[in-house]
Amino acid sequence: MSYASLMVAVDDGRHAAARVRLAAELAQRFGARLIGAAGCLPEYPQGFGESIVPAGMAIEEIRQAALDRLAGAERVFRQASCLNDRVAWRSDLAAPVPFLEQQSRAADLVVVGRDGKEAGVSPGMAVPVGDVLMGLGRPVLAVPPGLEHLAARRIVVGWKNTLQTRRALSDALPLLRRADAVQVVQVAETRDRSEIEDVAGYLALHDVPATAEAMAPAGWSVAETLEGAAGAFGADLIVTGAYGYSRLREWFFGGVTRDLLARATVCCLLSH
Structure with missing residues (x-):
């Protein structure tokens, strides 16, 4: 692909x-x-x-x-x-x-x-x-405003086990395969790493050099934690699902999607 x-x-x-x-x-x-x-x-x-x-x-x-x-x-x-x-x-x-x-x-x-x-x-x-x-x-x-280069050599995947994120993972495979390093990040209180280890293993089958990282929420929002993870990892791209629903053609988003759209300083590949 x-x-x-x-x-x-x-x-x-x-x-x-x-x-x-x-x-x-x-x-x-x-x-x-x-x-x-x-x-x-x-x-x-x-x-x-x-x-x-x-x-x-x-x-x-x-x-x-x-x-x-x-x-x-x-x-x-x-x-x-x-x-x-x-x-x-x-x-x-x-x-x-x-x-x-x-x-x-x-x-x-x-x-x-x-x-x-x-x-x-x-x-x-x-x-x-x-x-x-x-x-x-x-x-x-x-x-983001004014950005004119995307290296995508290091990428963070913001993981949540939803159809939107699973779709985003598949949609991003061409970029993920070309990356030097990919980090699958799950922001949650749980210590269970089975999901992200599974995702990292799945990506390895597609020749994606992925590691798994579980993080507890830090800062004001999950989006802020994801941004911090991207900064620490040296990533200029975040891949994740977009969560929202419509009401009379007015769009409402969950906190992570809304916050990423409002403030992320790196590119975000999103799928809904």
Whole structure:
């Protein structure tokens, strides 16, 4: 198993180019195709759309502004991915999250930015990681603001015996196999190591150099403990499951997922 096709979400924010460079480098490492994807929803006055034009040229100008944002995003993508010879671009005047969900059918892994409000992304182009995680059906690589390199030579797996984490483990195998060292970390009060020893043994069967580490919770949250483990291990990637549920299209996450999305300083590969 490998990654044959990667997709990166592109927007008009200040961190887009760095995210594309990270995705392009990763695609080159796997000999994979890289697809840039961007949706932009024109900021029409409330209650209006392309089929209702009470303001004449004003509506057309709003539409053109959205097209200009998409064109700018494409320029960023092509410039930042210029070292790759297998690239493709997809964009549309559409809500960015549903557009990315539709286009993800063409990718093994989707790279998304974990940008905050300070990133300068237009509201019509914003791609919240939480929404993407819950609707994509693909593993998501969440990239912190401004990060443009992922070595993934040392990786921490945040283990919890759930279907989400088991899926994340399988989704991350191409990266895990290329790592120099992998640490399977279970944060719990229990002293029973059977689960993580089992996981480390499973990874060894897939030629992954994995060790098992049981840790008691430290700090304010499990996510903080995982971050500390990654720092101590010299890892720049955390692999774990994403836990959450929907209510009227509003996403709610368990503490670990929420905290990682909010504060992790390293990349996180998450599966739901």
